[in-house]
Amino acid sequence: MYDTILVPTDDSEPAGEAVDHGIDLAASCDATLHVLSVVDSSAYASLDVSSEQALDELEARAEAATGEIAETAAEAGIEAVTTVSIGTPHEQITDYAEAVDVDLIVMGTHGRTGLDRFLLGSVTERVVRAAPAPVLTVRATES
Numbered sequence: 445m446y447d448t449i450l451v452p453t454d455d456s457e458p459a460g461e462a463v464d465h466g467i468d469l470a471a472s473c474d475a476t477l478h479v480l481s482v483v484d485s486s487a488y489a490s491l492d493v494s495s496e497q498a499l500d501e502l503e504a505r506a507e508a509a510t511g512e513i514a515e516t517a518a519e520a521g522i523e524a525v526t527t528v529s530i531g532t533p534h535e536q537i538t539d540y541a542e543a544v545d546v547d548l549i550v551m552g553t554h555g556r557t558g559l560d561r562f563l564l565g566s567v568t569e570r571v572v573r574a575a576p577a578p579v580l581t582v583r584a585t586e587s
């Protein structure tokens with residue numbers, strides 16, 4: 445039923461729990477796992493030299509994080525495709541889901557900011573509203 449599963453990650457702990465769930469699910473469905481990390485460009489609207497370096501650094505970190513997830517997936521016998529993009533996270537996630545025609549998106553209820561007073565983080569809320577596929581949200585357990 446789920447042949448192509450997308451797990452977006454901001455390399456946070458809550459996202460990590462969603463990623464683990466996505467890997468388990470991909471394994472049980474024999475699905476291909478797509479891992480997408482978006483470097484948020486809104487913080488870098490007016491690029492100068494120093495922030496361009498910061499952007500490179502963020503891209504490198506996102507590449508390392510998605511690469512690690514792909515390795516974990518490979519150990520579980522799952523084929524994984526990793527992508528790092530720059531832009532507005534919720535737009536990039538829904539555009540990717542549409543372009544690749546994913547069957548399911550698995551993401552955390554929260555991410556880096558992780559404010560508990562909101563039911564959902566803003567990225568997840570917007571993806572749930574606009575996604576072309578069902579969204580499975582994973583609530584992080586308190587640690």
Ligand code: ATP
Pocket residue numbers: 451452453454458459460462480481482483484533550551552553554555556557558559564565566567568569
């Ligand atoms: P907010 O960003 O609204 O202040 P938050 O950081 O707690 O709150 P979200 O950003 O919505 O919550 O994160 C929820 C989930 O969305 C994460 O677990 C992750 O799956 C996904 N996500 C968030 N940001 C990104 C990103 N930049 N790239 C890929 N996935 C992301």
Ligand code: MN
Pocket residue numbers: 454555556557558565566567
């Ligand atoms: Mn966030």
